[in-house]
Amino acid sequence: MSHDTSSLVIDNIGLLVTNDPSLGSGPLGELKNASVVITDGFVESIGPSGAAADWHIDADGACVLPGFVDSHTHLVFAGDRSEEFTARMAGKPYDGGGIRVTTDATRRTSTDELHRLLQLRLAEAHRAGTTTIEIKSGYGLNVDDEVRSLEIAKTYTAESTFLGAHLLPSEFEGRADDYIDLVCGEMLDGAAGHSKWIDAFCETGAFDVDQSRAVLEAGKAAGLGLRLHGNQLGHGHGVQLAVECGCASVDHCTYLSDGDIEALAGSDTVATFLPAADFSTKQPYIDARRVIDAGATVAIASNCNPGSSYTTSMSFCIAIAVREMEMTIEEAIQAVTIGGAAALRRNDIGRLTPGSAGHAAILDAPSYHHLAYRPGVPLIRDTIGPLG
């Protein structure tokens, strides 16, 4: 449900996560028996139960936390790759080649239909507690279809990302540098007005370090913020490149050397983990403990896409992080809220503090521990705030 009101109170909250340790106990700044007043979309006050407002929601003793910030998705696409998933479960490795399958399907699909499909996925994400979502292009891979994908994405979010350097399209086979010239030239010219960010897939089989660096430098010159896919399928130079270029985030980080972790810890580049992709591609789960203990900032995102991670569920990602990645439940909650906000260089979301966006998820549970304890159960009773 989206509550678009001038003044709303979420009352009778059994356990409130503010994400501000100065407001409550522990790293999540927890308060018991609390209320949150939201006026014109922003948090006006946090206090004990019993506050008044025009509209009233009774949390009935449940846990309330900031809406999830999903900082990595590829939601503009058509087609289905369930057969690729099934083949993977039978032992075929993931290599990213299926991106071309989705590109063919997306190019063939009308703009109206792409809007319709995206709206369905966004509604699904919102029902699951997500209130901020980043959306990449990357299944157009020519000037017109990349620009079209970004025009569609920016209809729904301020966090749109130009990913022309997702994979070499088949018509450029053997001419990767020519394609990179197109991405950095005419494609970027068309995309820049519709995107906040630029991204590249820096990986063996996709684009090498020099090609990825060229994309990031061209994007920076065009005024875009920088992000990078790196270290997804094996060790490589993606993390080092992201830190060198000052990327807001380097995403995947499934294979990290000690040097990569040291570089992340000494930078303000967020390490964004995509555990649902590691689940669906049968990659190993990252030991997040090494990264957190070194002092790096981490985020967790869904990476929703038809190939490597077809889920919008941040709760599923939390459960994997806690069960498989050596993260505490508190660290996982931070990673899907303020961690995601840091990956988008935002401090107005991912928290419930006076002045922040009034974006919240009301659980059907007394504590956030249930998000890991009850995996697969839809525990979001209500999502407050529009998805954008």
Ligand code: NIG
């Ligand atoms: O983040 N790694 C590159 N891009 C996506 C996968 C896209 C696909 O397989 O269609 C990812 O996992």
